[in-house]
Amino acid sequence: MIADHQDGLDHRQTPVLPVRGGQDEMDKGELANVVATTADIPKALAKKVVDAWIATITDTLKQGGDVILPGFGVFYVKQRAEGTGRDPQTGETIAVAAARVPSFKADKGLKTAMN
Template sequence: MNKSELIDAMAASADIPKAAAGKALDGMVEALTQALKNGDTVTLVGFGSFYVGERAERTGRNPKTGETITIPAAKSPKFRAGKTLKDAL
């Protein structure tokens, strides 16, 4: 499912215009992104939690030359599914 299909499904489910569903989806994504940038966890009860995971600095190898390189530490968004979502699948 892509974004436009999700907007169509939201509009049909909530019985609202597609434009309003699109604005709602964009607003949710923006709020979720801002919360994660601030280091917060976003929990949707029954669906799951979005949080920021941290990866430590590590060494890697350039596959072409075999040279050892240092891969810097990084933060990445992660999702942990809730029980209701897991049970639905």
């Protein structure tokens, strides 16, 4: 299903998110279905596109690179410092190792589209 924006901005038609559990959310399969509908391509091809997109972002981040999508945002890796935490069962203080964690920063275009 396609929804037209009524905000006066020049948008392509945007698929309506499926509603599950009372919240608007979309899983990978639903995303592939929307890509297939929007791009007018077979669902099997859309699934391959979504899988390739995820794999490309993952591989780029693993190699220390950023993925920059102008108007959408930047996927990048943050270094999380080592620290301490608590074991929820025992309350004991435990060491939490430093780690590289994937992050995303929304670009101005995406932020603007939200309001």
